[in-house]
Amino acid sequence: MEQIMTKPKVLISDKMDPNAARIFEERGCDVDVITGETPEQLIARIGEYDGLAIRSSTTVTDEILAAATNLKVIGRAGIGVDNVDIPKASARGVVVMNTPFGNSITTAEHAIAMLLALARQIPEANTRTQAGEWPKKDFMGVEVTGKTLGLIGAGNIGAIVASRAQGLRMKVIAYDPFLTPDRAVELGVEKVDLGMLVQRADFITLHTPLTDETRNILNRERLEQCKPGVRIVNCARGGLIDELALKDLLDSDHIAGAALDVFAKEPPAADHPLFGTPGFICTPHLGASTTEAQVNVALQVAEQMADYLVDGGVTNALNVPSLSAxxxxxxxxxxxxxxxxxxxxxxxxxxxxxxxxxxxxxxxxxxxxxxxxxxxxxxxxxxxxxxxxxxxxxxxxxxxxxxxxxxxxxxxxxxxxxxxxxxxxxxxxxxxxxxxxxxxxxxxxxxAGTRIETDLDGHMIYVVNEDAPGFIGRLGSTLGEAGVNIGNFHLGRRLPDRHRGGDAVLLLTLDQRPTPEVLDAICELEGVKKVKALSF
The missing domain is CATH 3.30.1330.90 (D-3-phosphoglycerate dehydrogenase; domain 3)
Incomplete structure (x- = not known):
């Protein structure tokens, strides 16, 4: 009878480019696109799926994972995986993937746009001009040419920002514990420690994930150590900057400007302390919001998940080693x-x-x-x-x-x-x-020091015994009397001596699982040192 192979089944629970569903189907997966469900609805549905493709709207909690009894992989179309309980997913054996490169250019470009907007005070000048004013004398910006940009994080996005800043004739210094000297030379940046960076930089941009080590990496103490007149841009993750300290230092003019695309809590409260502060501009987490990026991350997550479900390839996984298709x-x-x-x-x-x-x-x-x-x-x-x-x-x-x-x-x-x-x-x-x-x-x-050649399959018995005449016959008789049929019989002597009178090792493949009574009977045979039932 021909064996029918079941297709992996994938749920897309957040809005993403429709070509993602097409890729899943072309790669041999069944796919459902069901967005906007409540956590309770997702819990009721998730048990039938092998893969879950999400963006930022779906939060994958331990309760959802507990209901996802067939789930093998979660794919996040984007970089951040704050909405996935990775430790609980790992404990349940679920691979978690993201797409760290699909929106890198978009996020880097947004950081540069925010940097230039700070330098020339564009948002406030636009607002007042459209209000009927002509406040030309109120806005004296700064050039970025010749200024020092400090990167906190020199990974993929940080490297792109460095390249764009160098095109603007900025000098780039970088703090990143994982940045090697050779990589710094390749990027054309100077590697410095964090204390040196905040003291020297005219502009600071952040490009690091939010971890226990990076939370409030720019705390009040480090913000106070910054060069007077510094301008700070964060298009990475909320929580990297102490927002209350940032407010105070903007009010004191120690920091000339700050541009945030992300906040510690999103969306921020309408009365957030930074709102309305002179020198502060913000956007609603738009770093990845371009048409190109939305398409790229959707296609990338579909390709990665299909690789894993169909071919076993693992790419951009956060909790298992990578393995290409x-x-x-x-x-x-x-x-x-x-x-x-x-x-x-x-x-x-x-x-x-x-x-x-x-x-x-x-x-x-x-x-x-x-x-x-x-x-x-x-x-x-x-x-x-x-x-x-x-x-x-x-x-x-x-x-x-x-x-x-x-x-x-x-x-x-x-x-x-x-x-x-x-x-x-x-x-x-x-x-x-x-x-x-x-x-x-x-x-x-x-x-166990014995050369032997056998399959590891089905029901087996492992026996260590004294190598003496008659043992194999007694063993065969014991199994025969118990009605146990031997499929294969493999025997060897212990290395390196392999001399008569030493220990021998036997592996027997049986047609059925041996009962405890059969194992006890073998243990009672003369010369037996160890007996163990095995199952593969």
Whole structure:
């Protein structure tokens, strides 16, 4: 009978360019566009969807995530993801993506527009002129040529602002903990610390996300340290500037002007202290509001989500390593092998594992290790707990204090490609290794110091016993008397000696799950040291 493949189902819950729905459909997804629903309505509906595409109107809370039992990915058309509970999404194994580049140019251009509007006092001059005045003598602006622009944040948008400012013949300095010296040279900016930036800059623009580290990055103390007459622009996120302190320093003329596109609370109250303050201008979060940007972010989020749901590609994810759609087919068999090896270790050692080392060699050493590591962790932890996948496994491992190490070996040993997992539980180590035959067929090739070659599939029994004549016959008789049929039988001696009289390792594939009584009967056989039922 031909197997019918179910298409991934996506809900677009906020208004976005209609071409997004077309992209989902062309890429093999079913899509519904249902906007403007209440949280209660979304909770009632979300359980049937694999993907949720949003903008800023939908807030994805833990209650919505709890109802989204099939949800695999949330795509935010835009940069900010303040409206998504990322920790709760991660804990539930849901990938969260954004589109950090779709509106970068638009936001950067808005920052430059605000900077020039401050420099020439354009909004107030426009208002008074249209009111019938001709206040030419009241507006004495400043040139931007030759002035110093201080960037707080030199990522994608900050880099574009730097380029545009340099075109206006401004000198650009930048504060960004992640800005390398080489990147600063490439951008043509001078890297400085934050204290130096606020003391030297004639204009300051902010281009950083809102985090615990960046909240109120321009607090009262830093605003007071600013060069007298500075002008400040924020088109990034609300909450980066102490708004009450900004009001006071505008009133005192220490700050000559400020332009905000974003506020700590949006929309701001009608009686916001900054409203009406001389030298202050604002816009209603228009940084990404151009026709081009709206189209770009909608198309980008649809392409990213479809890549993940159809091909397994992960782009611009905030809670899982990136994996391109081109990489995914090549990595898929390694991910599957990693899950199997992780599951084997988890079943053998239980939840007491305190460190895990994942090693790759040969062809595997050329690959992106992060998805493989996540797969090993997911396989291992899934044997202890439900609802574990590659998204939440690394997070849960970190919460447990599990020490995870990745090692690459350029060498090629006995196998063209090899993945080895070593779990440490107290003073005991458990090593398992697997390879791919023919590029896709998974094989276990080593376990507990024993060379062995077998599939990891179905119901199995793992036995460690003294290597002595007659044991295999006694084991076969015990299983036969219990009515248990052996599908495959794999035997090996412990490395490196492999001498008679040492320990032997057996892996048996069975046609049905062994009962506790069968396991007890095997334990009672002479020479048996360990028995463990496995399931894959």
């Amino acid at each position: 081109e990489e995914a087919p090549r990595l898929r068999p390694y991910i599957a092998l990693g899950e199997k090896l992780g599951s084997l270790v988890g079943q053998l050692e239980g939840p007491d594992v305190n460190s895990l080392t994942i090693e790759v060699e040969g062809a595997a050493a050329e690959l992106n290790m992060k998805p493989i590591t996540a797969a090993v962790l997911a396989g291992m932890m899934r044997s202890w707990s439900d609802s574990i996948n590659m998204v939440n496994a690394p997070i849960l491992a970190k919460e447990r204090g599990l020490d995870v190490r990745e090692v690459r070996h350029g060498r090629e040993g006995n196998y063209h490609t090899l993945l080895r997992v070593t779990a440490t539980t107290g003073t005991r180590k458990r090593e398992v290794a697997g390879s791919l035959f023919g590029g896709s067929e998974m094989r276990l090739v080593e376990i």
